[in-house]
Amino acid sequence: MGVLDGRAGVVTGGGRGIGRGHCLHLAEQGASVVVNDIDIDEASAVVDEITKAGGKASANKSDISTREGAQALVAQCVDEFGGIHAVVNNAGNVKDRTFLRMTDDEFMSVVKVHQGGTFMCSQEGALRMKEQGTGGAIVNTVSAAHFGNFGQTNYAGSKGAIASMTYTWALELARYGIRVNAISPTGSTRMSSTYKGPDGKDVELPYIDPTRNGAFVAFLCSDHANYVSGQIFGTGGERVVILEHPAYGNAMYKDGGWSTDDLVAGFENHMRKELEPLGIMSQPYPFHDGVKPPSS
Ligand SMILES: NC(=O)c1ccc[n+]([C@@H]2O[C@H](COP(=O)([O-])OP(=O)(O)OC[C@H]3O[C@@H](n4cnc5c(N)ncnc54)[C@H](O)[C@@H]3O)[C@@H](O)[C@H]2O)c1
Secondary structure, eight states: OOTTTTOEEEETTTTSHHHHHHHHHHHHTTOEEEEEOSSHHHHHHHHHHHHHTTOEEEEEOOOTTSHHHHHHHHHHHHHHHSOOOEEEOOOOOOOOBOGGGOOHHHHHHHHIIIIIHHHHHHHHHHHHHHHHTOOEEEEEEOOGGGGOOTTBHHHHHHHHHHHHHHHHHHHHHGGGTEEEEEEEOOOOSTTGGGOBOTTSSBOOOOOOOGGGHHHHHHHHHSGGGTTOOSOEEEOSTTOOEEOOOOOOOOOOOOTTOOOHHHHHHHHHHHHGGGOOOBTTTTBOOOOTTOOOOTTO
């Protein structure tokens, strides 16, 4: 008996890394899983692993950054397993480059897979769930890079957009019984091996089993999480941590509103101490001495 007995779902980019772990955990909890990956050999290997362990799965090689790919993926789940109850948007790519050097192709390629793929697969899945009348769960994937990360304009921007889409869809889809959450996972994978430090150099990271994020994804897809929607959780390793939503902080008020002259006179006094930490490591606000041109 698993918490997902009788359910069916799709995992994008499920052929390796973090997505593979999601597939294994969903299947272990009784769900039938369509393992999607543009790398079909990897997806098929995960399907073999699941079927050998007594689970149900099938492979799909759609490019989820296209409408046809998203449609085919969801249709395969419905055709082969009789319905769809979970969409796990995990597929991802990286094309890191500093902002001033990033090309349109590098930017669009990452936005298309992360933000575009998440949009299209979720929409295709949610339309089917609405039609079925069963409700369901969408689990998106963000990254702490969306706090800002050197060299990742395309990736950080897409992940921030996915966080905002998660909050928005939770509001819009609750009426159909569809819950929408996201994880910000951790794991040693092909992608994590490309990470650079703030100085742009390779970093040595301790090994973290990428499959461990899947247990939480299975929980989020189950009825045991039927009161959880519009939330983002850091997962992986040994911890589950809730991500605080961006929210307005301390305000400054002035009768009649602030003129520019008022701000010149009063902003520093009110707001300098409020300036927020920056970046993936929540670095304390780094610009108290000013942001100056190189020649000064
Ligand atoms: N590894 C980490 O520590 C980490 C941290 C934060 C967020 N993430 C996110 O977790 C997710 C998985 O990352 P990972 O580290 O396992 O990466 P990975 O590169 O190991 O796996 C990603 C998989 O997605 C597939 N894929 C890429 N584009 C696709 C497309 N258009 N259609 C279908 N499949 C496609 C790839 O073939 C690959 O198998 C990504 O969304 C990533 O941004 C990872």
